[in-house]
Amino acid sequence: MSSVHESFDADVAVVGGGPAGLVCAIALKTGGVDTLLVAPTPEDDHRTTALLAGSVTALETLGVWCACLPHAAPLRTIRIVDDTRRLIRAPEVTFAAAEIGLEAFGHNIENRHLIAALYARATELKLPRIAAAAAAVASDESGATISLPDRDVRVRLAVGADGQRSLCRAAARIGTRRRTYPQEALTLNLGLGRPHMDTSTEFHTESGPFTLVPLPDQRASLVCVLDPANAAELAAMSDAELSVEIERRAHSLFGKVTAEPGRGLFPLAVQTADRFARGRIALVGEAAHVVPPIGAQGLNLGLRDAATLAELVADAHRQKLDVGSPRLLARYDAQRRADVASRRIAVDLLNRSLLADFIPAQGVRGLSLYLVGRIGPLRRALMREGVTPAASQPRLMRGEMV
Numbered sequence: 001m002s003s004v005h006e007s008f009d010a011d012v013a014v015v016g017g018g019p020a021g022l023v024c025a026i027a028l029k030t031g032g033v034d035t036l037l038v039a040p041t042p043e044d045d046h047r048t049t050a051l052l053a054g055s056v057t058a059l060e061t062l063g064v065w066c067a068c069l070p071h072a073a074p075l076r077t078i079r080i081v082d083d084t085r086r087l088i089r090a091p092e093v094t095f096a097a098a099e100i101g102l103e104a105f106g107h108n109i110e111n112r113h114l115i116a117a118l119y120a121r122a123t124e125l126k127l128p129r130i131a132a133a134a135a136a137v138a139s140d141e142s143g144a145t146i147s148l149p150d151r152d153v154r155v156r157l158a159v160g161a162d163g164q165r166s167l168c169r170a171a172a173r174i175g176t177r178r179r180t181y182p183q184e185a186l187t188l189n190l191g192l193g194r195p196h197m198d199t200s201t202e203f204h205t206e207s208g209p210f211t212l213v214p215l216p217d218q219r220a221s222l223v224c225v226l227d228p229a230n231a232a233e234l235a236a237m238s239d240a241e242l243s244v245e246i247e248r249r250a251h252s253l254f255g256k257v258t259a260e261p262g263r264g265l266f267p268l269a270v271q272t273a274d275r276f277a278r279g280r281i282a283l284v285g286e287a288a289h290v291v292p293p294i295g296a297q298g299l300n301l302g303l304r305d306a307a308t309l310a311e312l313v314a315d316a317h318r319q320k321l322d323v324g325s326p327r328l329l330a331r332y333d334a335q336r337r338a339d340v341a342s343r344r345i346a347v348d349l350l351n352r353s354l355l356a357d358f359i360p361a362q363g364v365r366g367l368s369l370y371l372v373g374r375i376g377p378l379r380r381a382l383m384r385e386g387v388t389p390a391a392s393q394p395r396l397m398r399g400e401m402v
């Protein structure tokens, strides 16, 4: 039973200190909401993230981007090359940010630099943090209780930013739909023999995309989607062998490449929570949805979750309303559905069209890319939708505080 006299340790606790949780906690704090971060020390992450223009604007607005900029490379051009050996091959297509009046589609940054910049900003803002993992989460009508190794914390709203295997999601009794693909993504960073010219180059192969995304100092990050046997074979190679193999797959476009230490292997899956909030628990980032690493959508979606939730909560706080009410959580769920579903479908279609041995599917993909390459307005509309989706632009993504 709810009690108006009940005391809370904070209004909101964000559980999970990955990029989505940190952005949500910082946004809430800047919006004047009494916020607590529950986050163990992050593990090493050698991945990179291509942050699209809206995400960069949000980080600028939160005072985080200045610390990211020296480590980020602009993505001014995207080049798609059909590297399949199939009967029907698509023509090469190039997208330039300048065509839609942008300097860059976004920026690519190593996750370790992004997370360090977010933690530095959280410290600057004196965001209270408990550096431990939540052991259990429970919610009732008036609030949520987070059990930590040495105490319990009581809040009006718990934000589950605790990744794919979210404890918060399980506590809210929210199920997921999950499908796996017969593919794995091998990730690593590379030194290049020739400049990338701020161009992200995507080779579409029969096993999935092989994408080189610019990093500063004539480096690039590689996401190479392969069938599991092939992925294991490449992952077992020495740095020197792998460098030669990558150069071969990139058709020596970047000269001699040098594989850097720190490889990752990620099985490809799509997973969506049945709903994004229930019973004083709201989900953001991969706790809510996982999409394959194709087309740089995952964290960009996660940051839009974080910004949308922070905006709704800060508005309720300003109006002295309950920040974890069922009405607020229902609005959050409704506002995020279309954006998440449309990105999931687009990434899934693109990936399946590459895997399909079915000639008509190859024909449709080839024709679509041909039309996109030839028809300027269609290409520009696609680019705009990819970078700044018409449907869901929370205030932070437009450069306004929450």
Ligand SMILES: Cc1cc2nc3c(=O)[nH]c(=O)nc-3n(C[C@H](O)[C@H](O)[C@H](O)COP(=O)(O)OP(=O)(O)OC[C@H]3O[C@@H](n4cnc5c(N)ncnc54)[C@H](O)[C@@H]3O)c2cc1C
Pocket (backbone or CB within 6 Å): 015, 016, 017, 018, 019, 020, 021, 038, 039, 040, 041, 042, 043, 047, 048, 049, 050, 051, 132, 133, 134, 135, 161, 162, 163, 164, 167, 185, 187, 223, 266, 284, 285, 286, 287, 293, 296, 297, 298, 299, 300, 301, 302
């Ligand atoms: C190969 C690859 C490339 C990608 N490239 C891109 C890209 O270019 N652009 C893009 O937008 N996205 C990309 N993504 C997706 C992106 O990496 C993810 O969307 C993002 O990392 C998810 O962030 P998150 O904060 O939701 O989750 P996570 O980064 O998984 O963070 C979850 C955090 O929760 C913590 N946690 C877990 N359990 C608990 C607990 N009980 N208590 C407290 N804390 C807990 C964990 O320690 C962790 O720090 C890529 C993904 C992959 C696999």
